[in-house]
Amino acid sequence: MNDQQTNPGNSVGIVETRLVTLFxxxxxxxxxxxxxxxxxxxxxxxxxxxxxxxxxxILICHALSGNAHAAGRHHPDxxxxxxxxxxxxxxxxxxxxxxxxxxxxNLGGCDGTTGPSSVDPEQGRPYGLRFxxxxxxxxxxxxxxxxxxxxxxxxxxxAGGSMGGMIALQWALDYPHMVPASVIIxxxxxxxAQNIAFNAVARQAIMADPHFxxxxxxxxxSDSSAKxxxxxxxxxxxxxxxxxxxxxxxxxxxxxxxxQDRESLSYGFxxxxxxxxxxxxxxxxxxxxxxxxxxxYITKAMDYFDPFPDAETTVTRLAGVESRFLVMSFDTDWRFxxxxxxxxxxxxxxxxxxxxxxxxxxxxxxxxxxxxxxSYEKSLGAFMLRIWQDVTGGTP
Amino acid sequence: MNDQQTNPGNSVGIVETRLVTLFxxxxxxxxxxxxxxxxxxxxxxxxxxxxxxxxxxILICHALSGNAHAAGRHHPDxxxxxxxxxxxxxxxxxxxxxxxxxxxxNLGGCDGTTGPSSVDPEQGRPYGLRFxxxxxxxxxxxxxxxxxxxxxxxxxxxAGGSMGGMIALQWALDYPHMVPASVIIxxxxxxxAQNIAFNAVARQAIMADPHFxxxxxxxxxSDSSAKxxxxxxxxxxxxxxxxxxxxxxxxxxxxxxxxQDRESLSYGFxxxxxxxxxxxxxxxxxxxxxxxxxxxYITKAMDYFDPFPDAETTVTRLAGVESRFLVMSFDTDWRFxxxxxxxxxxxxxxxxxxxxxxxxxxxxxxxxxxxxxxSYEKSLGAFMLRIWQDVTGGTP
Numbered sequence: 001m002n003d004q005q006t007n008p009g010n011s012v013g014i015v016e017t018r019l020v021t022l023f024x025x026x027x028x029x030x031x032x033x034x035x036x037x038x039x040x041x042x043x044x045x046x047x048x049x050x051x052x053x054x055x056x057x058i059l060i061c062h063a064l065s066g067n068a069h070a071a072g073r074h075h076p077d078x079x080x081x082x083x084x085x086x087x088x089x090x091x092x093x094x095x096x097x098x099x100x101x102x103x104x105x106n107l108g109g110c111d112g113t114t115g116p117s118s119v120d121p122e123q124g125r126p127y128g129l130r131f132x133x134x135x136x137x138x139x140x141x142x143x144x145x146x147x148x149x150x151x152x153x154x155x156x157x158x159a160g161g162s163m164g165g166m167i168a169l170q171w172a173l174d175y176p177h178m179v180p181a182s183v184i185i186x187x188x189x190x191x192x193a194q195n196i197a198f199n200a201v202a203r204q205a206i207m208a209d210p211h212f213x214x215x216x217x218x219x220x221x222s223d224s225s226a227k228x229x230x231x232x233x234x235x236x237x238x239x240x241x242x243x244x245x246x247x248x249x250x251x252x253x254x255x256x257x258x259x260q261d262r263e264s265l266s267y268g269f270x271x272x273x274x275x276x277x278x279x280x281x282x283x284x285x286x287x288x289x290x291x292x293x294x295x296x297y298i299t300k301a302m303d304y305f306d307p308f309p310d311a312e313t314t315v316t317r318l319a320g321v322e323s324r325f326l327v328m329s330f331d332t333d334w335r336f337x338x339x340x341x342x343x344x345x346x347x348x349x350x351x352x353x354x355x356x357x358x359x360x361x362x363x364x365x366x367x368x369x370x371x372x373x374x375s376y377e378k379s380l381g382a383f384m385l386r387i388w389q390d391v392t393g394g395t396p
Numbered sequence: 397m398n399d400q401q402t403n404p405g406n407s408v409g410i411v412e413t414r415l416v417t418l419f420x421x422x423x424x425x426x427x428x429x430x431x432x433x434x435x436x437x438x439x440x441x442x443x444x445x446x447x448x449x450x451x452x453x454i455l456i457c458h459a460l461s462g463n464a465h466a467a468g469r470h471h472p473d474x475x476x477x478x479x480x481x482x483x484x485x486x487x488x489x490x491x492x493x494x495x496x497x498x499x500x501x502n503l504g505g506c507d508g509t510t511g512p513s514s515v516d517p518e519q520g521r522p523y524g525l526r527f528x529x530x531x532x533x534x535x536x537x538x539x540x541x542x543x544x545x546x547x548x549x550x551x552x553x554x555a556g557g558s559m560g561g562m563i564a565l566q567w568a569l570d571y572p573h574m575v576p577a578s579v580i581i582x583x584x585x586x587x588x589a590q591n592i593a594f595n596a597v598a599r600q601a602i603m604a605d606p607h608f609x610x611x612x613x614x615x616x617x618s619d620s621s622a623k624x625x626x627x628x629x630x631x632x633x634x635x636x637x638x639x640x641x642x643x644x645x646x647x648x649x650x651x652x653x654x655x656q657d658r659e660s661l662s663y664g665f666x667x668x669x670x671x672x673x674x675x676x677x678x679x680x681x682x683x684x685x686x687x688x689x690x691x692x693y694i695t696k697a698m699d700y701f702d703p704f705p706d707a708e709t710t711v712t713r714l715a716g717v718e719s720r721f722l723v724m725s726f727d728t729d730w731r732f733x734x735x736x737x738x739x740x741x742x743x744x745x746x747x748x749x750x751x752x753x754x755x756x757x758x759x760x761x762x763x764x765x766x767x768x769x770x771s772y773e774k775s776l777g778a779f780m781l782r783i784w785q786d787v788t789g790g791t792p
Contacts, residue, residue: 032663033663034663129665132663133663133664190653191653192644192647192648193644193647193648193650193651193652193653193669193671194639194642194644194647194648196653196669196671196672197635197639197647197671197672197675198636198639200635200667200669200671200672200675200676201632201635201636201639201675203665204628204631204632204635204676204679205601205632207665208605208628208629208632209604210606232600232604233604235600236597236600236601236604236632239593239596239597239600240594240597240636243590243593243594243597246590248588248589248590251588251589251590251593252588252589252590254589255589256589257586257587257589257592257702265700267428267429267430267528267529268529269525269599269603269692269696271596272699272700273589273592273596273699275589275592275593275596276592276593276596279593279596279597280596280600283600296665300665303668303669304661304668306653
């Protein structure tokens, strides 16, 4: 999705992922499950410049399979740009001429931040399923430590799409004095039974893979040859999820019933339709860059997310929240459809929070939040500029 | 879904599945793929009595995973009744006081009719993936041979839901003089890219199972012990499909975020939510009764179904069609949603066919066509009675 050419004039240019180790065995990161983790490595990138007052920092939160590389390129000849390059850069909604953008790989991930594929210091080998279960709040807690490490006392905003929007919401609840604005896009205050069902089948696909081996599929230095990984299970999980990221309309317009590299039906079990070939490609390319155990942990964190389980908790949790909210959804998104965003808006409005909601038309389904879209871009840019003016007192 | 108690007064009572062998190696069933099959065994049941004129026969077509047992019980202590028992019996829409109902297991199935688990007479062992690819038209062709075998020259109607509706439509096109009425419920004139995508992932789940063994997983007499079957792959396929059979609303009302047999989250990879447990049950009970190769062949037949690929073909195919049509859909069905039924209605109306369309409200999603539903039941019953009056000249 992110392989379009970016105008160099509005790119953040060449960027690098940095690594920092936070927490230690003696002073570990406490987790909701009761366990703790330390040390914890965090992979992060920043774009733009932190101003002298340290008042222009925006934290960007990524979705299930994202990473710290949200904008720009690592190398001049990289074909792909960062996952939210459409929205981060000079003149873009997250305008690096004004803002200092922070983007980190989530806890439990597999792109530099500590997760189940990281080496457990106690055992000297990857955690696998010995990694503790993590929550969205744990992910925010680690980001909070990164923001502290960067010397930032208060953010200008926290923003994210899909699971990233859930993390942004968690920030507003857990660190109310640090978050004057929250941007929550294509997200939900809780997963539905259908969402949980899809996640559960995805996890079963991974765990049923004969190479899963209880999560211990990592090749160790002591192994004489590379261990096979649960690639077919992870590919199945990704293919199934990918169907939910696209709208029926989008799939129809792009593929319809077009055949793949053939004039007529095969009358066999080869790939007949272009959509089958596309999905297989999505599955096989995903397994090259993602860890199956991370998939298990992160989907479980999404399942568990439910900050407003009842009216009393909702009132308590929102009491001290200072953030204003921008909630956005897309009309063909059926993974987290507009009614899920509206549910969040209702919760916030009932607690008299400042909340703006917009739904946009797009054929792209859940993935729309990543793709170029003029009115979405303009609304997001206008909101961010207003926040900047209100919080910093600056004029554009 | 079919385990509710049936009022014995409106049950067809105790029924039996009969087997008949049609076609032979010398005179086989021709298939759309160019190959042929012979002999072919058909499992079927009948309910009610064929009248002297032989004019009151209705053929019922089952969906992907159905079988010939559409109504009644095989044994007095059977807990489950046939899959469409809600709609077949004395006083029910397919009223056995008036109609002679025929229900057969589809070609390619695994419940008595020849399919990939049947013994290939040439090889003396189950076909497996040597079974030829079949189409919806092939399924109708075999049913036509059964109807001929039963001495019926002309049916009163062909009816079915989901894939059964696709078979019913095929009957109207291929045997126009035999079909005065077609009832097509929760079906579609062609699968969408999204439908094909879900089917493709389901097939990949089966084929990726380590016990799939290229489709040769059947235990032969020469085997010293039972071979393992690709149960986890088939269970995954079923669980994923099952999500698409239920509406988001229905899943929410039934499960929501209820925990399964626990007071709090496990913070582990056990089953936390009731919907996970329900899906696992659906998967594990399905593998006890269904053959993985049948699943491959039947989903492929659905993918291929496309009787109206272009305007010219549509005109040609509908030119001689004599049937009147009843098309029905359910508002929360998202596997084959109402727009798919309306697409069929538009095609039929453009060719000036007599077509009635009704959409019903139900929280049950795609499965609604199997479940008790007062207005759906009344509409179906009224249509069938009108057909009976018009075709036989009888009065109720």
